[in-house]
Amino acid sequence: MVGLIALKTPIINLLFQRGLFDYSATEKTAFALLFYSVGLWAIAGSRIIAPAFYSLQDTWTPMKIALICLGANLIFRAVLIFPLMHGGLALATSLSSTLNLILLLRKLGPKLGGVDKRRNIQSLLRIFLCSLPMGLAAYLICSIGDWSTAGNVGEKMLIFFQEL
Numbered sequence: 120m121v122g123l124i125a126l127k128t129p130i131i132n133l134l135f136q137r138g139l140f141d142y143s144a145t146e147k148t149a150f151a152l153l154f155y156s157v158g159l160w161a162i163a164g165s166r167i168i169a170p171a172f173y174s175l176q177d178t179w180t181p182m183k184i185a186l187i188c189l190g191a192n193l194i195f196r197a198v199l200i201f202p203l204m205h206g207g208l209a210l211a212t213s214l215s216s217t218l219n220l221i222l223l224l225r226k227l228g229p230k231l232g233g234v235d236k237r238r239n240i241q242s243l244l245r246i247f248l249c250s251l252p253m254g255l256a257a258y259l260i261c262s263i264g265d266w267s268t269a270g271n272v273g274e275k276m277l278i279f280f281q282e283l
Contacts, residue, residue: 121247121254123156125261129279132266142267151209158213160243161220168223171231180226188219 123130127149136145169181192215199207228234264278265271 120156120159121250122257123159124153125254125258126279127152127156128266129261129264129275132269133272133275133279136269141269145266147205150206154203154206154209154213156213157210158216161213161217164220165216165223168220168227171227172223175230177230181223184219184222184226187222188215191215191218 128145131145131148131152135148136142172178172181192211195211195214196208199211201207203210224234224236228236260281261278264275266275
């Protein structure tokens with residue numbers, strides 16, 4: 120997530136910026152990618168937690184939570200689309216995914232006899248804190264290149280893959 124946020128513009132530039140897809144389109148796409156990236160951890164967590172309900176022969180709980188999150192997504196979109204435009208749509212998806220994970224974990228805990236929330240939060244914080252220097256280094260290395268123009272793909276790929 121942190122790497123994707125730090126490298127959003129170089130990734131979009133290398134993959135898409137050519138022809139009619141100019142730097143303005145790259146900036147707008149990177150803006151949406153920023154807000155989608157924020158919710159990746161929640162989407163991944165939900166994909167792991169939901170099958171636990173199925174193994175417990177409980178298919179209704181994840182479905183009910185998904186419907187609640189669908190409604191929340193619609194509300195988030197209505198609220199966020201005006202200040203953030205297309206970024207608001209992406210952020211609404213990330214927020215509803217986070218809500219989905221939280222609700223799934225709250226319902227799964229009692230079914231399993233408890234979940235060590237404190238340990239999970241500490242683990243997430245450690246992962247995040249360890250990811251920050253990597254994201255900063257990736258951002259600084261990629262700031263060397265000129266990502267506003269198309270072309271120079273070879274040079275840009277050398278800069279981009281230098282930090283990987």
